[in-house]
Amino acid sequence: MALVAILCAGTVVAAGWYISAARPPFSQGDPQFKGAGDAVHGQLIFAAGDCASCHATPGEPDRLRLGGGMALGSPFGTFRPPNISPDPVDGIGRWTAVDLANALVGGVSPEHEHYYPAFPYTSFTGMTAVDIRDLYAYLMTLPKVSGRAPPHHPSILFRIRRFVGFWKLLFFCEGQSEARLSGEPIHDRGAYLVETVSHCAECHSSRNVFGAIKPDTRFAGGVDPQGTGFVPNITQQNLGKWTERDIATMLKTGDTPDHGRVGSSMADVVTNTAMLPDSDRNAIARYIKALPALPTPRP
Ligand code: HEC
Numbered sequence: 001m002a003l004v005a006i007l008c009a010g011t012v013v014a015a016g017w018y019i020s021a022a023r024p025p026f027s028q029g030d031p032q033f034k035g036a037g038d039a040v041h042g043q044l045i046f047a048a049g050d051c052a053s054c055h056a057t058p059g060e061p062d063r064l065r066l067g068g069g070m071a072l073g074s075p076f077g078t079f080r081p082p083n084i085s086p087d088p089v090d091g092i093g094r095w096t097a098v099d100l101a102n103a104l105v106g107g108v109s110p111e112h113e114h115y116y117p118a119f120p121y122t123s124f125t126g127m128t129a130v131d132i133r134d135l136y137a138y139l140m141t142l143p144k145v146s147g148r149a150p151p152h153h154p155s156i157l158f159r160i161r162r163f164v165g166f167w168k169l170l171f172f173c174e175g176q177s178e179a180r181l182s183g184e185p186i187h188d189r190g191a192y193l194v195e196t197v198s199h200c201a202e203c204h205s206s207r208n209v210f211g212a213i214k215p216d217t218r219f220a221g222g223v224d225p226q227g228t229g230f231v232p233n234i235t236q237q238n239l240g241k242w243t244e245r246d247i248a249t250m251l252k253t254g255d256t257p258d259h260g261r262v263g264s265s266m267a268d269v270v271t272n273t274a275m276l277p278d279s280d281r282n283a284i285a286r287y288i289k290a291l292p293a294l295p296t297p298r299p
């Protein structure tokens with residue numbers, strides 16, 4: 001009897017261990033990532049992806065010094081975006097474009113460990129291979145910064161990275177994008193930027209007790225994960241009076257149609273969207289304007 005119980009428990013543990021393993025989506029040498037990427041295009045992906053907002057060294061005026069270390073608060077502990085400068089020791093200087101693709105698309109490190117979803121790979125997972133290759137080429141042109149970020153302080157539940165594997169089974173669809181395509185090129189470009197690269201829903205939605213976005217609140221607003229107020233609803237429920245042009249202008253200058261300015265973390269987002277070509281801001285605006293109205297969830 002005891003032996004059967006031990007065998008059963010052993011099988012459950014082994015199965016759990018197996019299903020929670022981190023499996024990189026791409027193998028080294030994958031032809032999609034071969035060849036030199038276009039760093040000029042990669043710079044736009046970097047701006048659209050808001051990478052510097054989390055990875056730039058805090059207090060450092062040069063936002064291209066990606067030494068990491070900012071404190072990202074959340075109900076699951078404090079996370080510190082790491083050094084992603086091309087420093088070979090403390091940054092990602094030894095990484096290949098495939099390693100970057102596995103991090104962004106799979107949330108998996110070169111050591112085959114899971115990343116915490118405080119790194120928004122839940123959105124980046126829909127990125128195209130060309131964009132990742134170009135982003136890699138751009139990252140490798142940035143200054144090398146030495147020094148590592150302080151360690152994360154995850155809450156007890158996520159102290160063990162392997163547990164993120166169970167979270168991913170429940171809430172992560174590798175390689176899939178939430179983009180609702182219409183066939184119209186400007187709208188669909190906007191869909192890709194909003195849902196994937198610029199990850200607007202990561203802030204403008206409410207989350208469940210496990211920290212995953214509740215699908216019926218996507219873009220309808222939610223409590224700021226850092227605990228500093230409420231991020232507004234950006235569906236037509238709240239933005240009905242904004243025109244596409246109003247949205248595109250705000251993404252360039254920060255100015256809102258009621259003669260105010262966006263603040264807090266949105267001001268950081270605007271520093272980056274201001275660097276995009278008009279065509280991309282217009283595309284984002286078109287997709288946002290097409291989001292169906294959803295009621296603002298109660299905090
Ligand atoms: C909301 C904040 C945030 C944004 C935006 C963000 N990251 Fe990160 N990133 C993180 C955090 C937090 C981690 C650490 C995850 C972990 O250790 O599990 C991380 C980890 C990484 C890693 C793994 C580094 C290593 O040493 O293992 C890479 C590479 C990376 N990010 C690249 C990017 C790129 C490129 C962008 C823009 C497209 C980006 N990140 C945008 C928060 C962010």
Ligand code: HEC
Binds near residue numbers: 198233238247269273
């Ligand atoms: C890092 C979190 C974050 C991300 C990512 C983000 N936003 Fe925001 N956004 C905010 C916050 C916070 C505010 C409220 C700013 C304020 O209080 O002035 C805001 C405000 C806005 C507003 C003004 C709403 C109003 O009622 O005044 C719009 C429109 C908007 N965001 C659109 C976007 C779009 C489009 C994207 C993606 C390109 C995006 N946001 C990405 C956090 C974010």
